[in-house]
Amino acid sequence: MESPVKRPLLKSFSNNSFRLRSPSLNSLRLRRIFDLYDANHDSFITVDEISRALMLLGLDANMSDLESMIKSYINPGNAGLTYDDFVNLHRSINDLFFGLEDVQEKGTKEEQEESDLTEAFKVFDEDGDGFISATELQMVLGKLGFTEATEMERVKMMISSVDLNHDGQVDFSEFKDMMRSLQ
Structure with missing residues (x-):
């Protein structure tokens, strides 16, 4: 299955320090980000909440691309992304932007x-x-x-x-x- 994430979606995304490669650090960071941007604390992150989060991070997102990408991760009947959906979305973005680096990176x-x-x-x-x-x-x-x-x-x-x-x-x-x- 081809990833619905497209490179032009995040125009200002060029800082490699945005990503932490340690799984336990990533998990902690993702949970905090999810909770922070679940503005109404309904355990879902909507397209609007993600859009606001990206703007606060200084990332310029194309709203229609963002909406189509995020909706592909929302399970039918849900109002937005659950935490597990959010993790899957993050993994797809990580693979798209950094997947090749992971193969090339060396070190213990x-x-x-x-x-x-x-x-x-x-x-x-x-x-x-x-x-x-x-x-x-x-x-x-x-x-x-x-x-x-x-x-x-x-x-x-x-x-x-x-x-x-x-x-x-x-x-x-x-x-x-x-x-x-x-x-």
Whole structure:
């Protein structure tokens, strides 16, 4: 069966760091994304909710292509994508954009995990200084629409919960420990 996902659908999609290759990190990330963009918490993501999510991520999607692609993943009788449908859609997009790379990529599982964690860390370390500050975490949470972003004290508590050396920031080593503990 040919995938209904078409390359022109996402015009601004060029950042390889968008993808995490670690299955457990992907699963956690996908669940959070699904829950975040299920705006009305009905356990379905509609075409409108996906469209809003893509716009927030800075991805320019052709609405008619988006609608036809997503509808092909929605089971008959459902109002939108279930979580499992969303995972299948993500897998199709991943295969389309990155499938060839997976065949060509070399290295051990540990090297790949390290690379994935480095890319994930860069998302939060907006100024590139090698540390995630409470301000940086707050900005990323805000961009993702998390309500925690409005309360700096909660953000500082999040930082302190993984800040092993108590310097008020999360370095890469602390970030790795946190992410590995989630697995």
